[in-house]
Amino acid sequence: MNRKISQTAALAACSVSIDLPGRRDFRYRGTNRRWLSLLSISGFLFLHSLAAYAGTGMEATIAYVNLYGDPAGSPPRCCSSCDDVSWGDNFAGVFAGKLTDLEYDSIITPSNAGVDHDEWADKETNSHGTDHLSPYGVDTTDVFFIYAHGATDNEGGAYFSRFWAGDPSPENACEIRYGESGSFPDVYWGDGDLEYGFMKSCQSLQRETFLQDAYDSLTIGQSQFKLLAGWHGNTYDSMFDYLAFTFWLQGVDYNGIGEDWVLELSDINPDEADNCATVVVHAANEADADHILYYGGLLDYQHGYGGNGFSKLYYAEGCDPAGGNPLPD
Secondary structure (H helix, E strand, O other): OOEEOOOOOOOOEEEEEEOOOOOOOOOOOOOOOEEOEOOOOOOEOOOOOOEOOOOOOOEEEEEEOOOOOOOOOOOOOOOOOOOOOOOHHHHHHHHHHHHHHOOOOEEEOEEHHHOEOOOOOOOOOOOOOOOOOOOOOHHHOOEEEEEOOEEEEEEOOEEEEEEEOOEOOOOOOOEEEEOOOOOOOOOOOOOOOOOEEEEEOOOOOOHHHHHOOHHHHHOOOOOOOOEEEEEEOOOEEOHHHHHHHHHHHOOOOOOOOOHHHHHHHOEOOOOOOEEEEEEEEEEOOHHHHHHHHHHOEOOEOOOOOOOOOEEEEEEEOOOOEOOOOOOOO
C-alpha cells in the first residue's frame, strides 16, 4: 500500500494523501442517490439494550436522523429544504451491533427527534449545551457516530461545518456547528470522555475548512479527543455506502481506525462524483498523529498519543467529489 505525503499547511496543520489500491468491483452505488447535504417522530430508538455487556468500561452514542421537515409543522422537524433519507437506521444498527459484540458497557442510540442540539453542544460555548450530562450528552461517552444532513459554510470569513439535528427545540436550534474559525462553535469535544467521532454527513470534514484551522477549535484545554472521521464533499444515502461501511467495521477492533476509514470508504469512480472519506487527527506531533491513524481501534484509544498543538488531515489523493474541490495528489 503506497502512500504519498504532502505538506499543504504550515505549522500545526498539515494534510496527507493516501494512494488507493484500486476500486472494488462490488462498489456499485446505483443511480438513485440522496445527498446527505443541506441536503420527529420516534424519540429514542434503542436498537440494542442501553447497557450492552459489562466489562470494557467503554461507552458510545450512535445517532441518526432520517426524517426532516418544517420546524413549525406537526410534528416539528428540522430543515424544510432537506429530503428524508432511508439508511440511517441501518448504519446505526450495524454500528451499535458491532459495539455490542465488542462488549461496550453502554450504547445510547438516539434517532430523529431524539437527536437534539443541546446534547451535542458544549456548555463552555453555548448556554443550552448539555454534552457533559450523562447519559445522553455526547461528551460523556468515548465514541460517537452521527448520520445526518450536513454542510460546510463560510460566513464573514468564519469557516465551519454543521449538521442538522432532528428536534428543532430549543429556539429552532436545528443546526449544530462545529470546527468554526473566527468565532465560537456550538461544540468542544474531548473535555469530557470523548475519544473518537464518526460522521456520515456531507462536507463534514472539508479540506478547505481544515486549511483555515477551523477543526482545531473542536478541542479545548487538555482535550483527549483524538480523531474525527467524515467526508470532503458530498456523501450518499445508499445500499452501496452501507455495504462499504459494514466492510470498514470488520477490521477496526484494535487498529486501522482512521487508515481504513479512508481506504475502505473512499470511492474513486470515473463515471460519477467520487465519495471522499477524510480523517482529522489531533495530537502533540505528526508522529503521534500517524500512530493514532494506523494503530487506533474501537478497543484501543491509544492513550498516551493524544494531545493538542498539531492536526493532520488524511484523504485519498485525486478524489473528486460533488460539493467539494478535487483533492490534490
